[in-house]
Amino acid sequence: MPLQLGLKAGVDDRQIADRLQYHPDVFEFHLVEQNVTPEGLKVLRDKIQYVRQHGVTQIVLHHPMNWQNRHLELSMSEVASPERYRFLWQSTLDLLELAQAESVQLLVHGSYDDPIEELTAGYAHLWEASQVLFKRMDYLQKIGGHNIVFENSISPLFYYGNPNLDQAIFAKNYRLAFDISHCFIKLHGDNQALMQSLKTLGPHVHHYHIVDSMGGSHDGLPLGTGKINWAGVLPLLNPAASQIYEVQLKDQNDAQEMIASHAYLQQIADSLKA
Template identity: 50%
Template sequence: MMPNLGLKASTSLEQINDRLQYRPRVFEFYTDAHDMTPNGLTHLTEMIKYVRAAGVRSIVIHHPMAYDHHHNEVAVSAIQDPASYQFMMSSSDALIELAVKLNVQVLIHGAYSDEAEVIKAFGSLKVARQVVFDRLDYFQKLGGNHVMIENSTSPVFDFGDDEVERTVMTHHYRLCYDTSHGFIVLHGDNEKLARSIARLAPQTVHYHFVDSMGEFHDSLPLGDGRIDWYRVMQVVNPKATNIYEIDLADQNNCQEMRDSHHYLTQLVTTKQVS
């Protein structure tokens, strides 16, 4: 697979214009709670149309990661935290409706909470997983081919875990595979990462390419971590899209994302020639 130049930005016009000057093939919107207000959704709609008018055909909306200073969590207790539950459901519903209308993709993040938080909210990991899979089933049914679901480092939805992967395959979800999340879950084991990516490749429609040391969420540029990128590129779904989800020194300058694309393109090209 030759990687796409896939870039990510908020709904800020300054960030969007920075990305568009490099003519990305894939564009992912990073949304927040403000984008879910009536005015915010109107602005998001206009920005999607703006990006499409610039020639980008593959557009993804990442659901808001936070609400009221907490993660916007699919694994939220409707009883213990009804406001967060309502935001999670209503924002996902609104984005799926928008995606269907505009023929773009919505990315739902499978989970954020660590095991202690999960057990506090649901009593056990087993119950939490069942709740999350039920909700993901609802989102997938609602949006069909406009919905994808991303893996997490949370044990509720962590690729690399055999039980989670078997369930994901049984439910036939369309997936976004975040390479750093998988690498962290697998404690920096490249052999296991490649096996997990290959196993889920038939259902994976989008990738977050991001490097890591395999210990915690560090969001490194490609080549700065320990992921074996040549091996990864042998097992990804060649029909899938991708972005580079890298921490930026300046949110209005996507230099680290472009550097990562250059690194990966050069690696793949050099190996193919040799």
């Protein structure tokens, strides 16, 4: 049985045309701050509808990672970063409204891999920032319903792979996005721990980022060029979830590394069924 083909692009017409030639099942828009201005949101709506008209039934909007070259930490203190904080919330609420109107998914990062001093700016300690983060995720889950998913990183605030934290996240009933390489990196290349996390969180995962890694840093490798045990991982993926290949491209207008990764994973899937 063919695996889902999921591809990622910006709103650039050349990138979209390149991805659509492969007839993907899933399309993820990687957004930047310019895409969430009033005009940018109008363009984005048009692109969503254009992609849907070309047969794509599952569409994900990846919330902008940065504002003025600084990460948009969901836990950030309003006092410490008032303008960035306002942008975070305005963009999140505007994109969530669009996602609900267009019946697509909004992906929000629980955290990024910023230094501790950045994560704790405006807070007494990391625990306080963590409490704020989970309260905000609770709120977004409440208002986002079936149109929001939260992605893990290698940040100490929101990551997968720690059995106790995985159980706590599972108990929250969040709709999750699981970036496999982020978990693998956080676990320093431990495939067994990665697979346990996939198994634990699987029922609540609604979207996967499929990407290989050597397990040391954020390297975004095509499948088969890193150390992730894909034959062990593949059977643990939630079959009801969507997925995209989030690998680094040599040319953003050419998805060849994504397509090669898909072919590799399909080969793994075929071999498991043989």
